[in-house]
Amino acid sequence: ASDTLMMATTTSTDNTGLLDYLAPHFEKDTGIKLKWTATGTGKALKLGETCDVDVLLVHAPPAEKKYIEKGFGKARREVMYNDFVIIGPKNDPAAVKGQSIQDALKTIKDKQSAFISRGDDSGTNKKEKLLWKNAGMQLPDKEEWYVQTGQGMLSTINVAQERGGYTMTDRGTYIKYQSQKGGDAPLIVLVDGDAVLLNQYSVLTLSDKNCAKAQHELAIKFSDWMAGENAQNLIKDFRLLGKRLFIPNAK
Amino acid sequence: MTAVYQLKNIRHFYNDRKVLNIDDLTIEKGSITGLVGPNGSGKSTLLKLLIFAERPSLGEIYFRGKIELPFSKAIRSKVTLLTQKPYLLKRTVYDNIAYGLNIRKDKNDVIRRIKTALSKVGLDFERFAPRKWHELSGGEAQRVAMAARLVLEPDVLLLDEPVASVDMESAKLIRNATLKACEEWGTTLVIASHDLQWLFSISDTQIFIFNGKIFPTGVENIITGPFETHNGNQFIKKLSDGQFLVLPEGGKGKTAALIKKKNISIDQDKKQLNNGFNQCEGTITSMFFEKKKERISANIGLNDLSFTLNFSPDQISRLDLQPGKKIILTFKIDHMEWM
Amino acid sequence: MTAVYQLKNIRHFYNDRKVLNIDDLTIEKGSITGLVGPNGSGKSTLLKLLIFAERPSLGEIYFRGKIELPFSKAIRSKVTLLTQKPYLLKRTVYDNIAYGLNIRKDKNDVIRRIKTALSKVGLDFERFAPRKWHELSGGEAQRVAMAARLVLEPDVLLLDEPVASVDMESAKLIRNATLKACEEWGTTLVIASHDLQWLFSISDTQIFIFNGKIFPTGVENIITGPFETHNGNQFIKKLSDGQFLVLPEGGKGKTAALIKKKNISIDQDKKQLNNGFNQCEGTITSMFFEKKKERISANIGLNDLSFTLNFSPDQISRLDLQPGKKIILTFKIDHMEWM
């Protein structure tokens, strides 16, 4: 039997179809079969902690660093990024269009416009919480206007659409959402472009101390392959609706 | 007298098997009708039709001149049936008897009436009212079911084997309760039973059912097959002690023939007779008194067959009839009818 | 003769109510024992103990000298019980009768044996074998249940009201089948029935049960309460026609008393007697022939009470006894025993 690598990853890489696109190339190049389970970032990290997978592909840099410090992860390799955007209804009731991210959040809070948060401690959610902190505000919780869905990105966008509220999403998922709405989505991008909105994806290999039985060699091969020229080019060429979803940035 | 029931051209089928075949039957108000007949003859089926729980496959049943539908108000509050196997609801005896009253929203003096109903079937209120349905013996359950019908003071009371597995004392009580219902409330009764003695002590008229057909003249004597052909067109029934009966022509495919009581004569000894007669020896097995008709009914066994004949007290004395005695029955072959 | 059952100091309770109280009872191999007694006296309970379906609350039952447990091999394949309410499995008649054979893994000539069993209860194999359990009349179901027991050719056959709701012809067939079982297979039989005539025509010994106690001398005559006190220590039982019976001392809290048949004498007219006697008028309601004992059993009604007495054919002729006739019963007060 050929070698099989078990990976845990976040839903965004799977839902966008990126992995379905990359896996055959990986198998062709290395002879390794890639299997993955797509879950929330938290659960993905947990599966690494319990050694039920061999490698991780996630996007929550602070949590990843802590993970390595705690001795669960060994090495972290940045492979690609996309960016986060604030989206909202076309009529933009709080008038945040074009504002800086800090100002936009402040305005939303001041006007008590509905803001839909994933509230699931995912990479995206962690980033959002950071943004509220950066804007100098306490993290909202029980406020009426602050809706925490505890669901995936697309579901959260759908809630925002139904509620006519704002939300923060990664651009990939937004493009997917747009495509589902036939290109004319009720929610549009209102705030983007800030450096702080970068969404970095990394491959994490596991500590061989914690997980002696994990397939470290294969994991390193995967990590190397993802950072390699071939994969980076493939990522660059991956498009949905003609739009690029991820920008490779392996060093 | 007014008719409570009129049945016209009733045919009833279970899976294409005809089980009832009644062209005409009238049951008068206040009468007590006894249903007699072998197992499977259709007694229970007839009672089920009379309470409109089933509709006859063909024909009409008029209740007080009207064709009623199942669940019609006229039937529900007036007619009640004691089923052959008594079935008690999974509750106490008290609640079982109270059920019919509750349905009628009749809250008047309930406890006393239940007490009365129980005493009519010989059960003590204090001992039995609080018992659960399964804490009863077979006969007790039967009597509780009977009490649950009596408490309703129905206009029509249909009883299917009310005294099977009931002890003698209680059978007597049930008879009295039944007669009283008839007197006090003018209840019309139809009673199916195999206990002929009991049934005859209570009913005014008896209907004999055989293979779903009724013979309203009282108990006839039935000769059941198998038959063998004899002398070309005649048939014979062999008895196991070597005797045999000759039956008339026309019995092809028939399963039974009938001979009326009045056509049978009794002798102490065999006589010389011509060809047209059957003569055979039987033994009196039992005798009982029909109070209503002041006559004595005697059961006479002819091997596998059994005949019932009626006698006046004088006849009994004169012929010195008593159970265990052998007698000779004589009847004309032509008097026998195929059924 | 060997004992099949020996019961010692049996006490059986249902919720603290004592329903059986048998100090000693032996049932011999090959005997036919009739159980007689009013409803709720404990007949069915006794039969359930005899098949070890229930264990007595106290006391021991020896089956062939050994105390057996429920489901013991010795019981399972040898003893079978016909329950009071016949219960058929939800399958065809054929499968119902075959069930017991299947359990025993007895595959020998099954169809023929089922045919024989059915014919023993008077049911035609072709017509009835393929019927579903619910496509039967009450009596037919009862007879199918009986056939399912007969087909097993059991060593011990316990029958609980086998002829309730069975027609006369079939009752006769069942009697013959029972007697044949006893003869051919040496089956031991215990039969509970309210049909005394039928039961007496079949059983060798009769056990009378009353309130859970047995009186093994045959049918005694029972006088049931309520009683009133009389003359200080004596009691009286009032009959509804104004007559009354005087009962001896010691009846406090008792519900019934007993008078043996042999202690009752019969007269045509009342005589002058001293104080120590009861004398009362009764009516003969029915008479039947006890084949086994060559005697006649007569049922005599005293209003609510009923007595059973035995006569020889001569006595009957001499006294010109016949159903419907009034006679005088005389017996000593001191011969009455409290139960």
Add this chain to the structure above:
Amino acid sequence: MDDIVAGIVKAFELLFSGDESTWTAVLATVKVSTCSMLLSIGAGLPCGFLLGYYEFRGKQHLRTVLDTMLALPTVFIGLVVFAFISNQGPLGDFKLLFSLTGIAIGQTILAFPIVTAITATTIEAVDPLFKLTLVSLGAGKRNIIATCLWEVRYGILAGAVTAYGRVLTEVGISMMVGGNIKWHTRTVTTAIALETGKGEFANGIALGIILITLAFAVNLSLSLLRRQ
């Protein structure tokens, strides 16, 4: 395994520290499951009775359809209900999306076939003699329904308890229709799903234990009622 132990400890903590978000979820669960059980029993008992009591053409087919409805995936029900009550759906104006009412509607659809199917089977097993007895005592159609259902109450209770277990533990409908919105439509099960997704397995187990405790409390009261 550590997570299980940690979960048990955590369950006590959550319950006894009076953790507000937990209690809100428990309350939402209780509300919504009670409501949907009442509705599904209200509709399921009569339907089950009709299906079990009467013989009619096509009954067998109806039973097959009903049995198939036992296998409606919750997400599917969620999707269909969503389609009806979303802003663009025909019932969008009632604003049922992301509300407990919406969840209750979906759960009623989930529980109804269970209640109906088990009621029907139980009623079918009723002795025909029982029906004849009721008729013979003068029972009308309503009396028969009521008495029949009462006579087989334990069977029906078993059906209801099964349906309750299903309703209490379903995630698909609550997630899809309710939206798992914290402080509003988050139920215990959606909270479990969330915690599990976060990798907080101990929390998931703790919430699971809380849900089971809730079910236990309900079943205990039923069993006490039953004993009377």
Add this chain to the structure above:
Amino acid sequence: MDDIVAGIVKAFELLFSGDESTWTAVLATVKVSTCSMLLSIGAGLPCGFLLGYYEFRGKQHLRTVLDTMLALPTVFIGLVVFAFISNQGPLGDFKLLFSLTGIAIGQTILAFPIVTAITATTIEAVDPLFKLTLVSLGAGKRNIIATCLWEVRYGILAGAVTAYGRVLTEVGISMMVGGNIKWHTRTVTTAIALETGKGEFANGIALGIILITLAFAVNLSLSLLRRQ
């Protein structure tokens, strides 16, 4: 509403175009649900019989516990099974995580209480006379079990069909234990969850319809068997 229509169309497309990933998921679902139903019936029938037939001390309590087990959330079962079969769990060496076998174990735990509870209730409703009749015909303990179960087969079938519906539609266990790995442990329900998560509602509905069709096929065969 459009999604529903689109879903129906899509369902036919998926089924008749022989879409490989769909068929793989259907196969996985069939395998795993058959396996777990066999196991849970095998264990549940005898347990249910014992619980329904015999009277013993603490029976009522056991019933309450069993009824509570009807309300085991699938995610919870998933978590607990995970804890046992994960690499660090006591059964880690059997490599059951992310396998169909693992899912089947979890689903057996899910279905077992349903089969057992309904069997017990059905057996409890059996006429005491029935038992006495069997004894009187010489039935041993095994005969009684077999005949009793056969006599109440429709009740048991109803329980099994209910359990089957539960197993067929559950997501929590398949997701947690199976991991929803494409070509391997993806079942129809986890596929529905995935599609729904992606916002592909029409796909979700299409897969739902496929699952229901599967259930319908099974129930139809059962009902044909039943009629015989």
